[in-house]
Amino acid sequence: MGLSISGAVKKTDIPATTIRYYDKKGLLPFVRHDENGHRDFTKHDITMLQLISCLKNTGMELSHIRDFVQMCQDGDTTLEERLALFEHQKTVIEDRIKQDQKYLQTVEHKINYYKAACAAGTEDAVSNEDCE
Template sequence: MTIAEVSKLVDLSNDTLRYYERIGLIPPVHRNKSGIRDYDEEDIRWVEFIKCMRSAGLPIEALIEYVSLFRQGDDTADARKALLIEQRSLLIKRMEDMQATLDRLDKKIEHYEHITAIEKSLK
């Protein structure tokens, strides 16, 4: 697939896809004889994986390290697993923090709903 097709498929700009490849966030994309990027299924899986991880807030640096370890081969499986476990723990903590914020917002909203209900009943 061309970069334009992949861009549309994964809802990322061409520039973002090129950037991800340039900084090592995804492995180098296969190119055709003319040197034009020719994404195959594996390339697309990488893009989708990185997009998913980025949307969850995983840092670029950790993902670059993961891709680098992956490219080094099977001997790095333990290191990759450890990196993912660490990122999972950090993500759980962020989710807990977000849930605490959401709970606090819900209480504030409930408070204001109570106030406005009282004001309406007094009118």
């Protein structure tokens, strides 16, 4: 016997509502149900649920995650497709990190600007930079 949905929540920190939503959207076809219709999560199911959450959190669309889940169920004939999917997602993540680094630089610049203005007691002492 595996874990109930509450056990899956404890293992993954994914809310039960999200797990149910993923199931409704066809992302969890591998999860078995017991005789009462309750989800029965195995260790493999938990690992897949964590992976699905990871992919979602990196911006992958649910339809692409569903495709990935189907590829997993289709077996070894889809290995190259799965590799390509993850290589693409890595590029997406790297691009987002680069953009976030630019945002971080802007925020750090503003922190330094306002520290200097606070120390001087006025923005006039720092520069005529607008608050953008």
